Amino acid sequence: MPTPLASAFTEPERPANLQVRYINLVGACIDVTGSGEYAQDNSWQCRGCQDGSSTPTTDWLWRTRHSASAHAAECRAIPLT
Numbered sequence: 001m002p003t004p005l006a007s008a009f010t011e012p013e014r015p016a017n018l019q020v021r022y023i024n025l026v027g028a029c030i031d032v033t034g035s036g037e038y039a040q041d042n043s044w045q046c047r048g049c050q051d052g053s054s055t056p057t058t059d060w061l062w063r064t065r066h067s068a069s070a071h072a073a074e075c076r077a078i079p080l081t
Contacts, residue, residue, distance in 0.1 A: 012047060012079070020065055022072035024048050028079045030072045037061045044068035048077030 012029055014021070019042060020032040028048025034041045042064040043053035051071060053064065 019061060020068065022068055024072045024075040024077065026076050026078050028075065028077055030068045030075070032061070032064050032068050034058065034061065034064065044071070046071060046075055046077065047079045048075055050077075051075070 015031060015033050017033045017035065018031055019034055019036055022030040022032075024030060024046065026048070028046060030044055030046045030048075032042060032044045034043060036042070037060075040060055041058045042061045043058050044064055044067060045052040053059065053067065058064075059067075
């Protein structure tokens with residue numbers, strides 16, 4: 001069941017290379033983008049607090065998913081746009 005606050009936001013447009021999309025604690029999307037499982041060009045970006053992949057800015061998908069998921073579990077920033 002979605003949280004009431006999350007339903008107040010509309011889902012942003014999906015990038016062409018979107019691999020995974022997480023939702024933070026208050027409904028902002030965290031997008032994992034890149035070429036997928038067998039490439040090292042994957043990264044994540046939070047649409048709430050604007051945080052994202054750190055150095056190196058790209059990585060394997062499994063590592064990027066783990067970082068994005070951990071961020072989603074703690075972030076309380078709402079999308080401002």
